[in-house]
Amino acid sequence: MHQTEFNYQRKDLPAGFSKYGLIFLVAGIVLAVASFFIDQTRAAFNYLIIYMMIVSIALGSLFLIALEYVAGAEWSTPFRRIPEFFAGLLPVLFVLVIPLLFFSHDLFHWAHEEAIKEDKILQGKAPYLNISFFVIRTLVFIAIWVLFYFILQRNSRKQDTSKDQTLTTKNIRFSAAFIPIFAITITFTAVDWLMSLEPHWFSTIFGVYYFSGTVIAALAAVTLVVVVLKEKGYFNPWITDDHLYSFGALLFAFVNFWAYIAFSQFMLIWYADLPEETFWYLTRWEGSWVIFSLLLIVIHFIVPYAMLLSQPSKMDPKRLKFISVWLLFAHLFDLFWLVMPNMQPLKKGYIFSWIDLVFPILGIGIVLTVFNFISRKENLIPVGDPKLKKGINFHL
Amino acid sequence: MNKNLYGFAALFKTPDEIIEAAKKTAEAGYQKYDIHSPYPVHGIDRAMKLKASKLGFITLVFGLTGSAIALLLMYWTMSVDYPMIIGGKPFFALPAFVPITFELTVLLATLATVIGMITFFFRFPENDHPLHDTEYMKKVSCDHYGLVIEAKDKLFNETKVRELLNSLRPLSIEEIYYPEKETYPVLETKFVTFLILIALLTSGVTYFALNKLLYMQPFTWMMDQPKLNPQKQSTLFADGYGMRAPVKGTVARGFLPYPFTGQNAPTDVLLNPYLPTKENLQLGEQKYLTFCSPCHGNFGDGDSRLRGQFPNPPSLHSTRAREFSDGMIYHIITNGQNVMPSYASQITREERWAIVNYIRVLQRAKNAKSSDLQVVNKETGTNASN
Numbered sequence: 001m002h003q004t005e006f007n008y009q010r011k012d013l014p015a016g017f018s019k020y021g022l023i024f025l026v027a028g029i030v031l032a033v034a035s036f037f038i039d040q041t042r043a044a045f046n047y048l049i050i051y052m053m054i055v056s057i058a059l060g061s062l063f064l065i066a067l068e069y070v071a072g073a074e075w076s077t078p079f080r081r082i083p084e085f086f087a088g089l090l091p092v093l094f095v096l097v098i099p100l101l102f103f104s105h106d107l108f109h110w111a112h113e114e115a116i117k118e119d120k121i122l123q124g125k126a127p128y129l130n131i132s133f134f135v136i137r138t139l140v141f142i143a144i145w146v147l148f149y150f151i152l153q154r155n156s157r158k159q160d161t162s163k164d165q166t167l168t169t170k171n172i173r174f175s176a177a178f179i180p181i182f183a184i185t186i187t188f189t190a191v192d193w194l195m196s197l198e199p200h201w202f203s204t205i206f207g208v209y210y211f212s213g214t215v216i217a218a219l220a221a222v223t224l225v226v227v228v229l230k231e232k233g234y235f236n237p238w239i240t241d242d243h244l245y246s247f248g249a250l251l252f253a254f255v256n257f258w259a260y261i262a263f264s265q266f267m268l269i270w271y272a273d274l275p276e277e278t279f280w281y282l283t284r285w286e287g288s289w290v291i292f293s294l295l296l297i298v299i300h301f302i303v304p305y306a307m308l309l310s311q312p313s314k315m316d317p318k319r320l321k322f323i324s325v326w327l328l329f330a331h332l333f334d335l336f337w338l339v340m341p342n343m344q345p346l347k348k349g350y351i352f353s354w355i356d357l358v359f360p361i362l363g364i365g366i367v368l369t370v371f372n373f374i375s376r377k378e379n380l381i382p383v384g385d386p387k388l389k390k391g392i393n394f395h396l
Numbered sequence: 397m398n399k400n401l402y403g404f405a406a407l408f409k410t411p412d413e414i415i416e417a418a419k420k421t422a423e424a425g426y427q428k429y430d431i432h433s434p435y436p437v438h439g440i441d442r443a444m445k446l447k448a449s450k451l452g453f454i455t456l457v458f459g460l461t462g463s464a465i466a467l468l469l470m471y472w473t474m475s476v477d478y479p480m481i482i483g484g485k486p487f488f489a490l491p492a493f494v495p496i497t498f499e500l501t502v503l504l505a506t507l508a509t510v511i512g513m514i515t516f517f518f519r520f521p522e523n524d525h526p527l528h529d530t531e532y533m534k535k536v537s538c539d540h541y542g543l544v545i546e547a548k549d550k551l552f553n554e555t556k557v558r559e560l561l562n563s564l565r566p567l568s569i570e571e572i573y574y575p576e577k578e579t580y581p582v583l584e585t586k587f588v589t590f591l592i593l594i595a596l597l598t599s600g601v602t603y604f605a606l607n608k609l610l611y612m613q614p615f616t617w618m619m620d621q622p623k624l625n626p627q628k629q630s631t632l633f634a635d636g637y638g639m640r641a642p643v644k645g646t647v648a649r650g651f652l653p654y655p656f657t658g659q660n661a662p663t664d665v666l667l668n669p670y671l672p673t674k675e676n677l678q679l680g681e682q683k684y685l686t687f688c689s690p691c692h693g694n695f696g697d698g699d700s701r702l703r704g705q706f707p708n709p710p711s712l713h714s715t716r717a718r719e720f721s722d723g724m725i726y727h728i729i730t731n732g733q734n735v736m737p738s739y740a741s742q743i744t745r746e747e748r749w750a751i752v753n754y755i756r757v758l759q760r761a762k763n764a765k766s767s768d769l770q771v772v773n774k775e776t777g778t779n780a781s782n
Contacts, residue, residue: 263494270491273484309456311448395439 008381013372014232021368028362035355042355044103045343049335050363051096052193053217056210056331057367058089059189060218062149063182066175069152069168075246077391078238079226081380084156086221088374089367090149093142096366101135110199121200129196137192141185148178159384168386186211194335197342201280205265212258217331219254220324221367223247227321234380241315242396248314251327255308259301283341287349296337300330332360400573402526403429403546404557406566407535411437414541417564418443421543424560428549432527432536454512455505462504466497526574544572654730654740666723670746672753680754683747687739696758707735712755713762725752 035043061083068076104111109122110129116122122129151174155167187207195206203209226247230239269277284293304323313319336356340346382388408414414431421429422445431440474480475487485492514520527533527544536542543566545557561569624630630638647653656662670676685694693699696712711717720728729748732738743751760768772778 263491267491267494271483271485310452395442 008379008383010379011234013229013375017368017372021365021372023365024361025365025369028358028365031358032362035358039353039355040103041106041343041345042353043359044100044106045339046355046359047103048100048107048193049332049339050359050366051093051100052335052339053332053363054089054096054366055093055189056214056217056335057086057221058093058218059087059145059182059186060214060216061086061222062090062145062152062178063215064218064222065152066148066178066182069172069175070179072172072387074387074390075243075394077385077387078243078381079222079235080156080382080385081375081378082222082225082229083218084153085371085375085378086218086225086367087149087153089370090142090145092366092370094139094146097138097142101138104131104134108196108199110196125199129199134192137188141189144181144185148174148181152178156382156385157378160379160382161384163384165386183211186214194338197339198280198283200276203265203269203277203280205261205268209258209261209265212254212261213331213334216251216254216258216327219247219251220327220331223251223320224324224328225371227317227324229380231317238381238392240394242394244317244320245311245315245396246394248308248320248323251304251320251323252308252314255301255304255327259305262300283347284337286341286347289341289350292333292337292350296334299326299333304330332363401547402572402574403544403548403552404554404561405527405530405532405542405544405570405572406561406564407532407568407570408541408543408564408566411541413564413566414543415439415443417543417566420564421545421560425551426545426549428546428552430544430546432533432542432544434537434539434541437541451509451513451517454516455509458508459501459505462501463497465504466500467493470496524575526572529575530570530572532570532572540567652745656727657731659727659731662723662727665721666726668722668726668749668752670749670753672756676750677754677757679747680750680752680757683743684751684754687743688751691736695762696755709736713759718759718763722749722752722756725755 032043032047035046064076064083065080065087067073068080100107108129109115110125111131116126127133152171155171155174158164159167190207190210194210195201195203226235226239227244229235266281269281283289304327307319307323307326308314340350340356345351385391406417408417411433414433414437418431418440422443431437431444433440470493471488474489479487481487482489532542532544543561543564545552545561558569624632624638626639628638629636632638633640642648655664688696690702691698691700691706691709692712693701698709698711700706700708726748728736729743729751730738730740739748
């Protein structure tokens with residue numbers, strides 16, 4: 001039961017990571033650029049969805065790392081490198097955000113000066129919702145995330161060679177500082193990029209709503225990579241059924257958490273029935289959007305809930321692989337549902353366009369390529385971490 | 397084999413030893429054995445090769461029962477049996493039912509889990525176990541780890557089990573026996589007499605407390621007063637009613653009876669005592685929108701705002717309605733017509749006349765004369781023609 005001997009040999013990631021990453025990236029960029037020429041607004045909205053999806057995975061992963069340090073969790077130490085690689089997407093956000101800032105006029109109603117002139121509500125919100133402050137906020141937030149990413153990741157990697165235990169203590173302190181900052185920045189990010197698409201609407205729980213989806217996306221991405229790499233023998237003696245069960249249990253918990261938050265937001269608005277709040281849901285009940293709204297409940301809650309309910313299903317690698325792909329799609333669908341109905345031509349109902357299918361390809365390409373690039377020379381297991389042994393011998 | 401033997405119990409000092417012991421015992425093929433430890437040992441269920449507990453199915457079934465009961469209860473009470481409009485929501489308001497459904501699901505699921513665990517797994521009514529009051533139990537509930545192989549096991553063989561346990565190198569091996577059953581004679585005269593006396597005493601005290609003591613009032617606190625209550629009987633008057641009708645031929649202050657009640661049209665001419673001044677028309681508009689517009693529509697077109705929940709009245713712009721005298725309209729509001737009930741109790745006389753004036757304005761707006769246009773042109777300074 002106990003593995004006392006531990007000799008880890010670094011192996012390159014399977015070739016598929018770089019091959020498919022490049023194919024997806026090139027195809028994605030070509031199609032995305034083409035779609036920008038065909039329908040700029042629609043492409044901008046779709047790009048925003050993918051951008052937020054990448055923020056979810058990257059920032060959520062950084063949160064998982066910080067959570068491990070703060071909670072003193074041992075079970076997640078053996079695979080902590082995977083969220084570290086995903087968090088490596090954070091510096092890339094500086095590049096990814098540029099097109100969005102250029103197309104902010106297409107995305108945000110409040111960016112139109114003539115619209116503000118006629119609108120008292122927008123005038124009131126103008127000190128917060130204006131382009132310059134918006135850009136500063138966005139860049140400062142990304143800078144903060146990147147700063148914490150570099151600190152946590154550098155200390156973690158230094159430990160591989162130095163085996164210095166004080167680096168863990170340092171990371172615990174930085175993680176404790178990061179978590180409240182994370183709470184604030186993610187709330188503002190959700191408000192800025194998703195809620196302000198409909199600048200007349202407001203919901204105080206919206207930041208938490210986005211956070212719940214974020215953690216699901218990051219956890220699902222990490223689960224998927226860990227299960228795939230374990231099947232290919234990368235993690236073999238070290239990641240056991242007990243680790244997999246913990247993945248399943250956490251995913252299950254956050255699926256419930258998402259449903260709880262989503263329902264809390266809906267029920268309060270539905271019950272109070274105030275026109276300034278309900279119109280946001282009514283837009284998503286208009287025309288064919290009603291199908292999307294109902295599908296969201298099925299995709300994001302009912303199916304994963306049923307699939308993760310029983311104990312054996314939480315540690316079945318096949319089931320976990322399927323459900324983590326499913327949940328990644330569910331979060332993407334959630335973002336689609338949040339973003340797309342705000343687009344003016346789609347307000348009365350969904351109209352299909354091939355542009356909607358292009359951007360997920362780009363997203364997969366970016367994530368795979370960056371993941372492969374960052375993990376090239378790194379150990380897949382933090383071999384110097386003092387918690388590693390306990391993490392490997394983790395039992396439920 | 398000794399008939400009273402429950403099993404062999406072995407004590408160990410460390411959790412690693414007990415995991416090793418559990419593994420060996422499971423490998424030897426024993427089924428009826430158990431591990432005892434002062435706290436949950438990680439990895440023990442896998443070492444013992446325990447199958448997943450069936451308890452989850454009880455939880456699932458009762459949880460679903462809870463959801464079904466909650467939904468059916470709320471559907472029956474709030475949508476079928478006694479539908480009430482609450483906050484303008486539909487009778488079957490699913491979002492409002494979700495929290496209650498969730499609560500009942502969790503309640504039934506947890507209760508069923510606990511009760512199911514106690515009855516099926518702990519064999520509830522049985523409150524004794526051979527391991528109770530043994531040195532073994534004292535040790536394993538403090539700082540030792542124990543393994544018991546029961547004599548009920550098919551493979552049980554005293555020498556073999558002893559061999560196996562010895563090979564695990566325990567601190568000690570104990571033989572555990574079923575305790576001897578103690579019996580008490582139930583039908584002893586003294587006991588039965590005592591029982592009957594207690595029963596009589598309890599019944600007497602209960603009867604006194606529930607039927608007498610509860611109704612003794614130390615203070616009445618003015619609860620009983622000699623006064624007349626509305627809608628109540630009274631012995632003060634010969635007819636037995638507490639409420640009195642007004643004396644015949646009298647009229648209450650500020651109230652004039654309407655002389656044409658129940659007639660199709662007033663026999664005498666009713667004249668509008670109010671001029672259509674701005675204030676009067678504003679009052680009329682407000683009252684019209686409150687009381688008339690739900691059926692007649694905001695502009696008197698008969699396009700009810702009730703969306704067909706009630707038969708739509710004819711338009712107020714018909715020739716017939718336009719040729720009504722002011723008094724006739726007043727009469728209809730006061731007396732009602734066809735499906736329309738009397739509004740005399742909701743709308744005062746002044747307000748009724750103001751509504752009449754306002755209806756005249758509406759009718760004129762829909763059937764304007766060319767002279768009206770000249771007035772408008774004069775007021776606004778434009779030069780529109782028809």
